[in-house]
Amino acid sequence: MIALHFTSPAVLSLFSPVHCFLPSLCISSTSKMLSQQLLTWRLPIAARYTVPRAFFSHARILAAAEVHDPLQNGNYENPPRVKRAFRDPYGGWWDQQEKRNFGEPVHEENEILGVFSPEQYTHVTARKGFFHLGVFVATFLGLCGVVSLSYPDKPSAPRTFPDGLEKELGGPNAAPVR
Structure with a gap:
């Protein structure tokens, strides 16, 4: 089963076994889809674990390149x-x-x-x-104090009711309201 469906012979020649630039992408009858191959392709093990290191000869060059620059502006006159x-x-x-x-x-x-x-x-x-x-x-705050002293929130004489609304509030044996 061929996974690549290209009509152009130039594109197919890139993935032919003769001109294959990555061995894992070469066309074969049992190959996976190209997108799966690109996602699962890895570097060789030696290339994955190789860390670039500075050589001892570079240490002198790197130390000489350090210049006293406290403002970190390339000693620009500010x-x-x-x-x-x-x-x-x-x-x-x-x-x-x-x-x-x-x-x-x-x-x-x-x-x-x-x-x-x-x-x-x-x-x-x-x-x-x-x-x-x-x-x-x-x-x-002074204005708020003056207003609170003179604000008429209570009437001058409290309102009265006949019998003090005793009957409406439950009678003489009613539980007092807190």
């Missing part, structure tokens, strides 16, 4: 981290929009420090912000 929006607009820049000169090294985080990055919020300091938050909380 200018100070200053947002471009805070630079002097009248500084005579080569690029007026980005406020930088020709040949000036670009910071590693240029996308954050550029002109089109979100604005740095410098209008209110942290101390003043916490003060405003405290004033808001105190005002809100």
